[in-house]
Amino acid sequence: MQPPLYQLKADFFRMLGHPVRIRVLELLQEGPLPVRDLLADIGVEPSNLSQQLAQLRRAGIVVSLRQGSTVRYALAGPDVADLLRAARRILTVLLADREQMLDQLRRSEVELDAS
Known part of the structure; x- marks a missing residue:
């Protein structure tokens, strides 16, 4: 059985409820960015940023784009x-x-x- 829409909305907003995720999304409004630029601006450990990006990717909010050896992230x-x-x-x-x-x-x- 499909959960009610209000539950899906609550889950969505809960997923957004992390300062690093919000900052990533704010930065990506300007266009795709490589991880190194996100790290420089946000100032968290690479593993923390990686975890937050993975959650945003799983939720379908951001996508990763590979350009050679560089991975750039963009809003979906x-x-x-x-x-x-x-x-x-x-x-x-x-x-x-x-x-x-x-x-x-x-x-x-x-x-x-x-x-």
Whole structure:
């Protein structure tokens, strides 16, 4: 029996729930990159990056492209980049709301201190 769609979505988002995987996907939005460039930017151990890339490949989110002795990774399609942009927009709104709340708290503290 096929799991319900909401379970598949939860599994998908859980798979994305690692900072190294998110950073890899962000970097690959610019186009295919060799592992050495990913390592230089992310700054993790090669074995850790390899594990994260393997999970992204198994999920079908990234593909590996061999060019001679160099392996480059790329997003499997534009939908992942769209998802990351949507997440950025959502976080921008959430963080802006938090910043407004912090400003209100700071103003109320100043008003309390002045009284």
